[in-house]
Structures are given as C-alpha cells and as structure tokens.
Amino acid sequence: xxxxxxxxxxxxxxxxxxxxxxxxxxxxxxxxxxxxxxxxxxxxxxxxxxxxxxxxxxxxxxxxxxxxxxxxxxxxxxxxxxxxxxxxxxxx
Numbered sequence: 001x002x003x004x005x006x007x008x009x010x011x012x013x014x015x016x017x018x019x020x021x022x023x024x025x026x027x028x029x030x031x032x033x034x035x036x037x038x039x040x041x042x043x044x045x046x047x048x049x050x051x052x053x054x055x056x057x058x059x060x061x062x063x064x065x066x067x068x069x070x071x072x073x074x075x076x077x078x079x080x081x082x083x084x085x086x087x088x089x090x091x092x
C-alpha cells in the first residue's frame with residue numbers, strides 16, 4: 001500500500017489538541033493517553049519469569065475494571081542494535 005493510499009492520523013484518531021506529549025483531547029472531548037512500558041523480551045525469558053510477568057500485566061489490566069474508560073492495548077517491539085553480549089559457557 002502506498003503512503004498516499006493510507007488513512008491519515010486525523011481520520012483514525014479525531015484529535016483536537018495536545019495536553020501533554022502523551023495525552024490528547026479528541027473532538028468528542030475524550031482523553032487519549034499513551035505510555036511506554038519497558039520489559040523483557042518474551043523470547044529470552046524462562047517460563048517461570050514469563051508467567052510472573054503475564055500475571056503482573058493481567059493485574060494491571062484488571063485494575064481498570066469498573067472505571068468509566070475504555071482502553072486498547074497495542075504491543076509493538078522496537079529492535080535496537082547492541083554491543084552487549086552474553087558471557088555464558090555451555091556445558092558440553
């Protein structure tokens with residue numbers, strides 16, 4: 001799909017103005033907030049730690065229950081180059 005064929009941000013999110021860098025007001029006077037949560041890559045975590053992290057995320061999501069708000073969780077990974085390497089010796 002070409003860039004000119006894609007929807008504009010205004011079509012997808014009818015925003016009116018920015019309150020902060022992470023909060024906007026929509027034309028319907030709704031608030032829209034974004035935030036970044038850093039964490040471990042699930043491919044690199046053992047199953048026990050992954051279970052703990054999953055439970056913590058579920059607890060966070062359930063904490064919004066009963067509030068007059070809607071939220072959408074979008075997960076995106078940002079790949080970065082690194083000069084850090086694991087120093088693990090494997091037993092053969």
